[in-house]
Amino acid sequence: MERVALSVDDVRELTRAALARHGCDDENAAAVAEVVTAAERDGCPSHGLFRVPGYVAALKSGKVNGKAQPSVDRLAAGVLKVDGHGGFAPLALRCGRAPLVDLARAQGIAAEVLTDIYHFAALWTELEPIAEQGIAVFAFTSYLPSVAPAGAKRAFFGTNPMAFGWPRGSHPPMVFDQASAAMARGEIQIAARDGHPVRAGAGIDADGNPTTDPASILGGAQLPFGGYKGSAIALMVELLAGGLIGEAFAFEAAQQDNKDGGPPRGGELLIALDPMHFGDRERWHAHSERFFTELCGLDGVRLPADRRHANRQSSLSGGVQVPAPLVDEVRGLAGLPPRA
Amino acid sequence: MERVALSVDDVRELTRAALARHGCDDENAAAVAEVVTAAERDGCPSHGLFRVPGYVAALKSGKVNGKAQPSVDRLAAGVLKVDGHGGFAPLALRCGRAPLVDLARAQGIAAEVLTDIYHFAALWTELEPIAEQGIAVFAFTSYLPSVAPAGAKRAFFGTNPMAFGWPRGSHPPMVFDQASAAMARGEIQIAARDGHPVRAGAGIDADGNPTTDPASILGGAQLPFGGYKGSAIALMVELLAGGLIGEAFAFEAAQQDNKDGGPPRGGELLIALDPMHFGDRERWHAHSERFFTELCGLDGVRLPADRRHANRQSSLSGGVQVPAPLVDEVRGLAGLPPRA
Numbered sequence: 001m002e003r004v005a006l007s008v009d010d011v012r013e014l015t016r017a018a019l020a021r022h023g024c025d026d027e028n029a030a031a032v033a034e035v036v037t038a039a040e041r042d043g044c045p046s047h048g049l050f051r052v053p054g055y056v057a058a059l060k061s062g063k064v065n066g067k068a069q070p071s072v073d074r075l076a077a078g079v080l081k082v083d084g085h086g087g088f089a090p091l092a093l094r095c096g097r098a099p100l101v102d103l104a105r106a107q108g109i110a111a112e113v114l115t116d117i118y119h120f121a122a123l124w125t126e127l128e129p130i131a132e133q134g135i136a137v138f139a140f141t142s143y144l145p146s147v148a149p150a151g152a153k154r155a156f157f158g159t160n161p162m163a164f165g166w167p168r169g170s171h172p173p174m175v176f177d178q179a180s181a182a183m184a185r186g187e188i189q190i191a192a193r194d195g196h197p198v199r200a201g202a203g204i205d206a207d208g209n210p211t212t213d214p215a216s217i218l219g220g221a222q223l224p225f226g227g228y229k230g231s232a233i234a235l236m237v238e239l240l241a242g243g244l245i246g247e248a249f250a251f252e253a254a255q256q257d258n259k260d261g262g263p264p265r266g267g268e269l270l271i272a273l274d275p276m277h278f279g280d281r282e283r284w285h286a287h288s289e290r291f292f293t294e295l296c297g298l299d300g301v302r303l304p305a306d307r308r309h310a311n312r313q314s315s316l317s318g319g320v321q322v323p324a325p326l327v328d329e330v331r332g333l334a335g336l337p338p339r340a
Numbered sequence: 341m342e343r344v345a346l347s348v349d350d351v352r353e354l355t356r357a358a359l360a361r362h363g364c365d366d367e368n369a370a371a372v373a374e375v376v377t378a379a380e381r382d383g384c385p386s387h388g389l390f391r392v393p394g395y396v397a398a399l400k401s402g403k404v405n406g407k408a409q410p411s412v413d414r415l416a417a418g419v420l421k422v423d424g425h426g427g428f429a430p431l432a433l434r435c436g437r438a439p440l441v442d443l444a445r446a447q448g449i450a451a452e453v454l455t456d457i458y459h460f461a462a463l464w465t466e467l468e469p470i471a472e473q474g475i476a477v478f479a480f481t482s483y484l485p486s487v488a489p490a491g492a493k494r495a496f497f498g499t500n501p502m503a504f505g506w507p508r509g510s511h512p513p514m515v516f517d518q519a520s521a522a523m524a525r526g527e528i529q530i531a532a533r534d535g536h537p538v539r540a541g542a543g544i545d546a547d548g549n550p551t552t553d554p555a556s557i558l559g560g561a562q563l564p565f566g567g568y569k570g571s572a573i574a575l576m577v578e579l580l581a582g583g584l585i586g587e588a589f590a591f592e593a594a595q596q597d598n599k600d601g602g603p604p605r606g607g608e609l610l611i612a613l614d615p616m617h618f619g620d621r622e623r624w625h626a627h628s629e630r631f632f633t634e635l636c637g638l639d640g641v642r643l644p645a646d647r648r649h650a651n652r653q654s655s656l657s658g659g660v661q662v663p664a665p666l667v668d669e670v671r672g673l674a675g676l677p678p679r680a
Contacts, residue, residue, distance in 0.1 A: 076448030076617035078418045108416030109451045113619050151640035164576045176572040226566025232516040232644050236504045243628035246620025277416035279453050280586025288583035300491035304572050
């Protein structure tokens with residue numbers, strides 16, 4: 001497929017323009033464009049420009065309010081709530097960030113509930129700026145039914161990513177962000193678009209038979225990673241991002257969704273911990289860095305975010321390569337003519 | 341192998357006697373006996389009487405103080421610390437339980453750090469009594485180096501279980517407890533004892549080659565579940581149960597350990613959340629139960645703890661079957677003659 005070189009700034013501006021043209025105000029367009037741009041920049045195209053048509057579809061259908069103004073409340077001494085008021089998740093997350101960091105610093109541990117948001121982004125973009133402030137942080141969110149519980153033959157759990165970030169001082173934070181599915185749904189969608197098979201174990205077809213055909217998996221079910229253990233994590237994520245906080249479970253999100261191809265309604269839970277309050281104020285950083293030194297000294301080991309950071313360096317200097325039809329599609333959504 | 345029927349009370353009394361004879365005071369012996377008994381009762385023999393020789397070895401070598409009196413302190417508004425003062429974990433966990441539940445109820449979310457403990461038990465025994473009080477709870481603890489990080493060929497991470505409990509009112513709580521290893525180390529040890537191979541993917545030998553021989557894996561390394569995703573969870577557990585709280589990482593625990601076969605020194609982190617403070621006070625329970633009804637309505641699905649609860653019912657009425665040599669070994673440790 002022909003690819004087009006875009007600078008990171010091009011990606012951001014194109015995304016903002018497409019969103020603004022379909023009803024996002026400046027703040028919402030900027031917040032969404034930031035996570036789309038971060039994904040392209042860091043080599044995660046399945047959360048990059050590839051998502052823009054879905055974001056726009058959700059604006060056009062009226063499912064998502066592009067002018068939503070999130071509000072932040074305190075539910076308990078250690079618990080904050082951000083009500084997204086029907087907007088995309090990124091602005092709600094941005095509004096909740098400083099209050100969560102402040103509360104973790106005051107309490108040692110704090111939780112943040114996000115409700116009435118439409119989530120379509122990678123979680124690591126949300127956790128990096130928190131971990132960069134010296135705070136360890138978890139995130140949990142669900143999605144439309146995509147993954148068959150261990151033993152079952154049809155999709156019930158969302159892709160249900162869980163992410164964790166750990167502060168590393170002058171190093172970039174260690175952040176992993178992993179779906180409970182064996183393979184990220186966005187990667188399967190991209191394989192379907194590009195006509196590639198996916199690896200065995202990624203999913204089953206609508207009859208419950210194993211397949212490597214991405215389209216059959218998208219019409220059937222993804223499988224959890226690591227069998228029943230990944231399935232248990234998917235279950236946990238549903239309970240945290242749905243049951244605990246009063247938001248939609250994946251099966252409920254599907255019942256409510258208008259199937260416009262954009263993100264479903266859902267919730268998210270963040271848990272933030274300040275290592276300065278866990279009994280090892282003086283030593284925790286040096287102690288943990290010694291652990292990373294030992295770990296990274298093993299042959300064959302790389303940290304979860306290593307590839308992202310390497311991609312980031314090259315993208316910031318040399319730009320990113322985006323499939324030409326996608327660039328033209330997003331240009332069209334932004335009201336721009338196709339490339340000359 | 342010949343097996344002997346014991347009642348659940350027999351298991352408890354035998355364990356208490358063996359521990360008391362080697363220097364545990366009544367409280368410590370009772371707390372350890374409780375977790376050993378729960379494991380036998382619920383069909384998890386790898387954490388049952390099988391562990392008693394190790395507990396005793398740690399008392400005999402002087403590594404663990406059988407008369408330790410844990411102390412509970414508050415580190416921050418939302419953070420408690422239990423110092424185990426060099427004792428086995430179960431009494432420290434018991435002492436910390438009510439304060440943690442109370443703090444979660446007051447704050448919405450609370451963490452508990454446990455340090456200077458020697459942990460050799462299943463985590464679900466710790467979380468059930470918390471979840472039964474209406475509190476959702478996570479636990480993380482590490483262990484001696486056992487698992488090769490994804491890509492590496494030697495053990496570095498501990499088995500590093502992560503557990504999660506969810507309150508279900510009149511139902512038993514949903515509790516899962518899973519090692520970051522593809523297979524529980526205790527199961528591999530039991531397979532080695534009994535001369536059975538283990539399933540492919542459980543581990544590698546000392547040269548880094550895949551093997552199904554349990555003894556070779558114990559001399560080599562276990563593999564993480566689900567490849568790099570399980571490896572990321574093992575990494576997270578090290579950071580939470582070691583780096584965050586100022587306790588030993590697995591590689592440090594190995595450097596400190598006297599290799600008496602008992603539990604290593606380590607730490608544990610609990611995080612407790614009270615669903616009454618997360619924005620859905622009225623509805624969270626019924627809403628989550630509707631989710632369980634949907635989930636359990638799928639063909640082939642069972643909840644993580646279903647097998648444990650089924651075993652529990654049969655053990656309480658019909659007792660448990662324990663290998664005869666193990667019963668005689670523990671009887672010997674308790675100062676009793678072999679069975680007639």
